[in-house]
Amino acid sequence: MTDLMPAVAYRRPLPISDPASLEDVELPVPTPGPRDLLVRVEAVSVNPVDTKVRTGQDPGGEPRVLGYDAAGVVVATGERVTLFEPGDEVYYAGSIARPGTDARFHAVDERIVGHKPRTLSFAEAAALPLTTITAWETLFDRFGLGVHSTGTLLVLGGAGGVGSMVVQLARALTGVTVIATASRPESTQWARDMGAHEVIDHHDLVGAVREAAPDGVDFVFSPHTGGAVESFAEILRPGGQITAIDEPEGLDLLPLKAKSITFHWEFMFTRPIFQPDDMIAQHDLLERVRELVDRGAIRTTLTRCLEPFDAATLRRAHEMVESGRMVGKVVVAGF
Structure with a gap:
C-alpha cells in the first residue's frame, strides 16, 4: 500500500455545476484507531447529506472528503477490533464527524459496520447503509x-x-x-x-x-x-x-x-458522533439486514451506478440527488 491515495474532496461551497465543487485529490492513507477498520472502498452512494454538507459547510480551502455510504474490503484493523478480520467484505455509513468515504481507503469504527450481504455486489450493497x-x-x-x-x-x-x-x-x-x-x-x-x-x-x-x-x-x-x-x-x-x-x-x-x-x-449519525453505550446497535442492525437481504426479504435500492470513481462522476451523482427526482439510490464505483 502506498502512503497516498486518490480521493474526491471539496474546498469551499460551490454550485455543483462548477468544476471546482468537487475535485480529484491525493491524500494520506488514514491510520486506523484502536476500534477502527481500514477499508479499501469499492463503491459509495450519494445521499442528500452529501449535498447539504457540500453547500452548507466551508472547509476554508482545505480538502474535505464527503461520502456517507460505502462497501468494500477490510485491509487492516486496530488493536482492539474483535468483529472483523482483514479480507472481510463490509458495508456501512460512517460518521459525519470524520472524513468521508469518497476515497480509496477509509477508516471507520467497527461498531457501525456490517458484513456485506453475500448476494449483493459492492455497488448494490453501497446503496443501503445510511x-x-x-x-x-x-x-x-x-x-x-x-x-x-x-x-x-x-x-x-x-x-x-x-x-x-x-x-x-x-x-x-x-x-x-x-x-x-x-x-x-x-x-x-x-x-x-x-x-x-x-x-x-x-x-x-x-x-x-x-x-x-x-x-x-x-x-x-x-x-x-x-x-x-x-x-x-x-x-x-x-x-x-x-x-x-x-x-x-x-x-x-x-x-x-x-x-x-x-x-x-431521527438522525442516524447520533450514535457515531456521541458514541453512547449502545453504539454497536448499528452493527447489529446491519447484520440483521444482511440476513434479510440474503434470504430475499429485502432488496437493494440501487437504480443508477456511475463509473469511473472520480470528481466528474461524483458531480453527476450530486446533480442527480439535488434534482429531487431520484427514485432509489445512485452509486459511484469503478476505482
Missing part, C-alpha cells in the same frame, strides 16, 4: 414497532432512498399497513415494488389520506416536514407519532398538542 439505519431507527427505536405491531404507517417520499427502506422494513418486520406517497408513474410503481399496500399523491395529502385511511393513520415518517405539521395533525389519530429526518426552520409543533401526538427526530 438509508437502512435511518429507516430501522425510525421504525424500531423511535416508533417502537415490532413483529406484532398493527396500525397504519404513512411514508412520505416512498420512492426515495430512506422511504424505500422504511416501506421494505415495515413490511418485512411489522404488521402495520403501509401507505406511501409518490406523484410520478415511475415513483408510484417503485413504491409499490418496495411493498407499499397503497400509494397516494402527496399534492393533496389530507384528501388522499382520508380516502385511503378514513379513520386516519397512526404513524408518519417525514422527510418533508416544513409546512406539513397542520396536515399531520389532521390525518393522525389521537396519540399518533411522527418521525422527521429534515430540519425545517421555524417548525411549529403546537397543532399536534390537541391529539397528544408525539414528534420524534
